[in-house]
Amino acid sequence: MDRENAGRESADMALVEAARVHAPSGLTLVSVCITCKSADGGAVVGPDMFESVKAALGSSDRVQVRPVQCLSVCKRPATVAVTSADGYTFLFGDLQTESGTAALVSFVKSYQNSGYGLVPWRERAEVLRKGMVARVPPMRWSPDDGGAPK
Ligand code: FES
Numbered sequence: 001m002d003r004e005n006a007g008r009e010s011a012d013m014a015l016v017e018a019a020r021v022h023a024p025s026g027l028t029l030v031s032v033c034i035t036c037k038s039a040d041g042g043a044v045v046g047p048d049m050f051e052s053v054k055a056a057l058g059s060s061d062r063v064q065v066r067p068v069q070c071l072s073v074c075k076r077p078a079t080v081a082v083t084s085a086d087g088y089t090f091l092f093g094d095l096q097t098e099s100g101t102a103a104l105v106s107f108v109k110s111y112q113n114s115g116y117g118l119v120p121w122r123e124r125a126e127v128l129r130k131g132m133v134a135r136v137p138p139m140r141w142s143p144d145d146g147g148a149p150k
Contacts (some may be wrong), residue, residue, distance in 0.1 A: 026085050027084060028084045030094035030108065031081040032049050032050040037074075071091060077093070078093075081092075083117075088118050089135065090135050110124075115148075
């Protein structure tokens with residue numbers, strides 16, 4: 001291994017270690033809106049999304065999927081939020097049941113291994129990049145400069 005690659009690998013390992021130290025340690029909560037209707041206001045699409053995401057992610061001490069009634073993103077169905085006590089909260093819209101579920105499974109895995117749950121852009125599926133509505137820092141975020149807790 002040459003010096004440049006050794007330095008890059010060392011820097012990568014430092015990032016991985018920093019992510020591991022600050023990764024959300026507890027439960028990742030996935031909230032799926034069950035009252036979302038299709039964009040034309042017709043069919044209710046939320047329950048299918050909820051059942052699909054729940055079946056794919058299961059339930060454990062690391063992840064829980066819960067139904068919620070409206071995330072106030074009604075014009076962008078279906079909508080899902082991912083959060084934890086010490087991680088970012090992400091809110092997504094415009095999700096289709098099949099592609100959205102697959103994307104969320106991958107996202108939750110990355111979320112649990114990312115510093116403060118801040119999943120790198122390159123690890124987010126296209127549907128989640130396009131469907132991003134909001135990301136909100138954890139409660140412990142600095143009130144002074146808006147940065148990560150020291
Ligand atoms: S009904 Fe689903 S976000 Fe409002």
